[in-house]
Amino acid sequence: MKKMIRFRATMSGFSTIFLLVFPFLTTLAQTIPEPPAQHPRLLMMAGEEKQIQKTIDTDPNWRKVHEAILAESDHLIDLPPIERIQIGRRLLDKSREALRRLFYLSYAYRLTDDVKYARRAEKEMLAIAGFSDWNPTHYLDVGEMTMAMAIGYDWTYSTLSPQSRQVISRAIIEKGLNTSLDERYNSWLRATNNWNQVCNAGITFGALAVYEDEPDLAKQLFKRAINSIKLPLEDLAPDGAYPEGYGYWNYGTTFQVLFLSALEKAFGSDYGLSRQPGFMATARYYENMTGPTGYSFNYSDAGGGRGSLSPAMFWFARKSNDPSLLWIEKGYLQQDDPARFTRNRVLPAIMIWGAGTPLDKATPPTKNxxxxxxxxxxxxxxxxxxxxxxxxxxxxxxxxxxxxxxxxxxxxxxxxxxxxxxxxxxxxxxxxxxxxxxxxxxxxxxxxxxxxxxxxxxxxxxxxxxxxxxxxxxxxxxxxxxxxxxxxxxxxxxxxxxxxxxxxxxxxxxxxxxxxxxxxxxxxxxxxxxxxxxxxxxxxxxxxxxxxxxxxxxxxxxxxxxxxxxxxxxxxxxxxxxxxxxxxxxxxxxxxxxxxxxxxxxxxxxxxxxxxxxxxxxxxxxxxxxxxxxx
Structure with missing residues (x-):
């Protein structure tokens, strides 16, 4: 008989339910410590804005990216909130736009301390909290929406009224975290592809954001994610070639890095995940996938356009202390108008992972x-x-x-x-x-x-x-x-x-x-x-x-x-x-x-x-x- 592990999870407004953890989760991760008690606790901790601001003040390349994010945030202020309009089986375009808006607005608030950005983020979050659901039948939609709400909630927490905090936290728990416990929706826990990476990252961000409201549930979700997310990493062995190709590398690996970065900041450890065979080597795969024309090798379900700036590559370069990984990214930053990158919903992460990296040290790779x-x-x-x-x-x-x-x-x-x-x-x-x-x-x-x-x-x-x-x-x-x-x-x-x-x-x-x-x-x-x-x-x-x-x-x-x-x-x-x-x-x-x-x-x-x-x-x-x- 398959071994099943169950745990009790308390849910606001709901009765106690049991989470059935899949058979592959035979060993839970080591003990998870308490995350920081105060907000913010996701990706950029309190005070880290100073290092980013220092880089902005001294490096024109990074200043241009920062200014592009602020300009786009100013544009977002006057837009109406997202509406729940589903296309076919997907709400994904709305989830992705939510992540873009809330990441940009929250970053703008953190770096300028101008409350107008926080107020606009609050308006967006309250609208999304009012959706009937975040479309759990296509769970990528929930994963990205939960991450969006988590970043907005965590980074603007000090500006939110008690009532807004309650509404947004409840939405993250009920429409995000709790739906991940439902066996009808969580087959991604056993997947070896980008679904695993995206959904585990989104739910983990949500659990970190509302930790004080559901600490027991959050800890169980942390442990579940650390074990589950190993599966797609195993497919990177031995050399780092990403099975789904260039486009899905940028998707799945970016969310993988967001997940690892969140763990490192909250708990001081990524629990050995970055040491999985092939994982750190996958950055070299991505770099080599772009040709001299700027077009990527777009096999499988990849798009046919030019390559694009990847914030995740800056995390890899810093983690491995290897600036040559940024040769292609350097070209984007130095030759393109940063406004071209503002459709990238996780662009603010580049300021966290890359600011302070001198681009002149990004030399060409030595192997052809x-x-x-x-x-x-x-x-x-x-x-x-x-x-x-x-x-x-x-x-x-x-x-x-x-x-x-x-x-x-x-x-x-x-x-x-x-x-x-x-x-x-x-x-x-x-x-x-x-x-x-x-x-x-x-x-x-x-x-x-x-x-x-x-x-x-x-x-x-x-x-x-x-x-x-x-x-x-x-x-x-x-x-x-x-x-x-x-x-x-x-x-x-x-x-x-x-x-x-x-x-x-x-x-x-x-x-x-x-x-x-x-x-x-x-x-x-x-x-x-x-x-x-x-x-x-x-x-x-x-x-x-x-x-x-x-x-x-x-x-x-x-x-x-x-x-x-x-x-x-x-x-x-x-x-x-x-x-x-x-x-x-x-x-x-x-x-x-x-x-x-x-x-x-x-x-x-x-x-x-x-x-x-x-x-x-x-x-x-x-x-x-x-x-x-x-x-």
Whole structure:
């Protein structure tokens, strides 16, 4: 029989209930001490404003960020409070806007001592407290709303009337903390993805904020969270590659860091969570995921836009005493208008974690290849960290069964001369599909999810065999990699992802002589003639010259795609336009590649070179089997 632990939790206005803690919580965390008795007790303790103000006074980079937050807070004062308007199954956009507003207004109050910001935050909190609920059936909504209310309540506590304190505290307890005890809503406690990180962080913030009102309940929730939140951290082992990709790294890891920072400030310890294998290394993963163009490697359910400033990276840099982690973030702060970042709902956290960090010490990383294994292994390589025209390649393996994954195993992105030539469309907005009755969360081989154009392998930069989907339960890791000026590369055995379709499938991607990129597949087909399609998603200005050459053009630059093997392959293009009423438009893109029939039982090499404009005339070639690829 599964061991169940139950504890008594007192609830204002409710009878005593019992919390059933899930079987994985076999050992509760060590004794939790009392948090600080006085408010504020979340993230920025009383008096810490002075250090931030000192940095603002002496460093123009940080002053610009601070002033952007204040300017946005001034804008928020005149806006009406958020209303409870649900879109489909989600209230999430309202929860996120609540977090943005209350974090900004509360920060503005803490740093200026101007009560106008606190009064506006109070107005927002009272409106949210009056919502019928915070939508616990989609618990991310509750997690973010609870964090929003907790920060506002804790940071403006001294300005709130006794009546407002009571109303806001009761809402945090009843609409936030208590709903996390309900088994109908708290399956996230067992999740290994961003839901666990976001929801545990939000509920913990709420419990800290109202600790004096429900100390026993709060302590139990602290212990529960410390044990539960280990689960997504385990998926970062061994190297820090985040299974859900760039966009969800910024989401899940930011809330993970908010959680750890709150523990450190309130209790003086993060209970060993930051020492979990791969966790501190995950900052290097994130840094390497942005190419010289500023666009991220947007595989899986990531967006397709440029990278963005991450406050969490400043926590990692300070925690590890490694300013080189901030090379990309430094560029954002020094080159962009900070007002561009004010849609980031946790931007004020950067002033807590980053203020005092001299950006001139953020030097370029020393390695041009980063490889991480795990559920979604990646290899990320470039020719330079300082040249905006550098070559960049991101190569993804793993499994379509990972959280938020696509059938993109073996796919890649590629940049040169300031242009992203090999593209990934990223995710499609969930509501656009769910509103049409699509079930986009199934992971079965025949799940409806895979009929969405952006999610299956047909439109990703990988192989398709006999017009079939990749195998959902298949898995591929990085089998070898290396870095030298002659060759930066990674190789993966994709055979498991093509089980029953190919007898052998290996793919290697490398940057040769810091000059061009080679993509080489070595396959063996089963005992039947097999059609293999090789494609690359590209900008839509493509001219095919003969059978094996194509010239891609964008922004005044050109890239030549050359098929080296098979010699008789014939290049062609395919449209990326939607073919259903639910697929998103994919303007400005097309697929370039070839189809090739391999005779029964035969082996075949497929090799494509991607040649930037300055090396086309040199006739450079690289033609080695994968077993000879060495740095």
């Amino acid at each position: 290849l980063w490889t991480g294994q795990g559920k979604s292994p990646v290899a990320l390589m470039r020719t330079s960290w300082t040249d905006p025209n550098a070559i960049y390649v991101g190569f993804k393996t793993g499994t379509p069964s990972a959280s938020h994954a696509h059938m993109d195993i073996g796919s890649f992105v590629m940049e040169a001369d300031g242009v992203r030539w090999a593209l990934d469309l990223g995710s499609q907005e969930y509501e656009s599909l769910e509103s049409k009755g699509m079930n986009i969360w199934g992971k079965e081989q025949d799940a409806q999810r895979w009929t969405v154009k952006r999610y299956n392998n047909f439109i990703h930069n990988t192989l398709t065999v006999n017009d079939q989907y990749q195998k959902v339960q298949g898995y591929a890791k990085i089998t070898k990699s290396g870095e030298s000026k002659q060759l930066k590369f990674a190789v993966s055995d994709l055979s498991d992802v093509y089980e029953g379709q190919l007898a052998v499938a290996q793919r290697g991607i490398g940057i040769v002589d810091d000059a061009f990129v080679v993509v080489r597949d070595e396959i063996k087909v089963p005992d039947q003639t097999t059609k293999v399609r090789w494609v690359m998603l590209a900008p839509d200005d493509v001219k095919i010259n003969g059978n094996n050459l194509a010239v891609l053009s964008k922004d005044g630059q050109q890239l030549t795609l050359r098929v080296d093997h098979p010699a008789d392959a014939k290049l062609q293009t395919w449209s990326t336009a939607p073919t259903t009423d639910y697929d998103a438009p994919n303007e400005g893109t097309l697929l370039i590649g070839f189809e090739y029939e391999v005779p029964s039982g035969k082996s075949q090499a497929l090799q494509v070179s991607l040649l930037p404009q300055k090396v086309v005339s040199t006739g450079k070639k690289f033609d080695k089997p994968l077993n000879q690829w060495q740095p």
